[in-house]
Amino acid sequence: MTRKVEAQNIRVTYNEFEALRDINFVLESGKIYGLIGRNGAGKTSLLSILAAYRKATSGEMKIDGDHIFENEKAMAQVTFVHQTDYKDNYDTINKYFDLAERYRPTFDRKYAEQLVKVFHLPTNKPLRKLSAGMQSAFNVTIGLASRTPVTIFDEAYQGMDAPTREIFYNEILKEQARYPRIFILSTHLISEMEYLFDEVLIIHKGTLLLQEEVDTLLERGYSVTGPSSDVIEVVAGLHVLNEEQLGGTKSMMLYGELTEEKEDEIKRKDLEIGNVSLHELFIHLTKEGM
Ligand SMILES: Nc1ncnc2c1ncn2[C@@H]1O[C@H](COP(=O)(O)OP(=O)(O)OP(=O)(O)O)[C@@H](O)[C@H]1O
Numbered sequence: 387m388t389r390k391v392e393a394q395n396i397r398v399t400y401n402e403f404e405a406l407r408d409i410n411f412v413l414e415s416g417k418i419y420g421l422i423g424r425n426g427a428g429k430t431s432l433l434s435i436l437a438a439y440r441k442a443t444s445g446e447m448k449i450d451g452d453h454i455f456e457n458e459k460a461m462a463q464v465t466f467v468h469q470t471d472y473k474d475n476y477d478t479i480n481k482y483f484d485l486a487e488r489y490r491p492t493f494d495r496k497y498a499e500q501l502v503k504v505f506h507l508p509t510n511k512p513l514r515k516l517s518a519g520m521q522s523a524f525n526v527t528i529g530l531a532s533r534t535p536v537t538i539f540d541e542a543y544q545g546m547d548a549p550t551r552e553i554f555y556n557e558i559l560k561e562q563a564r565y566p567r568i569f570i571l572s573t574h575l576i577s578e579m580e581y582l583f584d585e586v587l588i589i590h591k592g593t594l595l596l597q598e599e600v601d602t603l604l605e606r607g608y609s610v611t612g613p614s615s616d617v618i619e620v621v622a623g624l625h626v627l628n629e630e631q632l633g634g635t636k637s638m639m640l641y642g643e644l645t646e647e648k649e650d651e652i653k654r655k656d657l658e659i660g661n662v663s664l665h666e667l668f669i670h671l672t673k674e675g676m
Pocket residue numbers: 400403405423424425426427428429430431432
């Protein structure tokens with residue numbers, strides 16, 4: 387069982403354009419990682435290196451110490467689920483399962499067939515005739531049933547309706563309990579998927595802004611609300627992510643450890659301390675100029 391994925395100083399350029407730089411992280415088995423970042427941040431570029439679809443311009447991506455690129459053994463440990471163009475694909479789901487069984491030693495056909503029923507997918511229609519949401523559910527089926535130690539879903543929910551996405555999320559949790567592995571979920575649906583993540587990686591403008599346990603990250607974000615002058619006084623020297631003003635009331639979103647001393651000071655002034663969601667933190671940590 388794979389225990390570790392390691393990125394060491396990954397850099398990716400497309401001609402002159404530097405899409406990723408200084409990317410370093412370690413991912414461990416048994417954890418679900420949320421990979422988030424704004425459009426064009428570099429998420430898919432990073433995941434394609436991890437799935438050995440391309441080679442990094444420099445740096446190393448390793449699974450349990452083995453280089454991934456052009457390494458059959460390492461590559462077989464990874465499933466990369468992403469949007470696929472099926473417009474010229476005449477294969478049926480059953481045919482595809484035959485192939486997966488042949489080429490993926492860990493593929494569990496019984497489980498795949500169960501998923502097909504849960505997702506209400508037709509097994510005898512060519513893939514190109516499936517609706518967009520059905521094609522995504524099929525991709526997800528392959529990803530889940532492949533049971534590879536590293537399973538990547540890159541915005542795999544596209545086109546799925548809300549109940550189908552819910553089934554997808556539940557299956558990830560069930561699978562993680564049955565066959566613990568490294569799941570990486572790249573997504574823009576932060577609020578909806580947050581509960582799945584053990585850790586979050588934020589990619590911003592080609593760099594890894596942070597890798598953090600979700601709970602720790604959420605503890606770092608808080609808001610202080612009350613009369614403007616008191617709020618301004620109390621937040622002096624703190625990392626302000628955002629501020630909102632309504633009449634004489636100000637609300638400031640802050641990032642960093644809330645020390646006991648500071649908490650006492652805020653409470654003495656009768657100001658309100660509030661929670662900040664991952665979605666809000668993400669927006670303000672990655673806004674223009676940051
Ligand atoms: N083949 C390519 N040739 C040139 N530039 C590319 C190529 N692929 C990606 N890029 C550029 O690299 C940057 C990162 O793209 P990438 O697709 O990795 O971002 P992303 O975070 O997955 O974005 P999104 O959330 O919009 O899917 C973008 O500026 C993109 O234009």
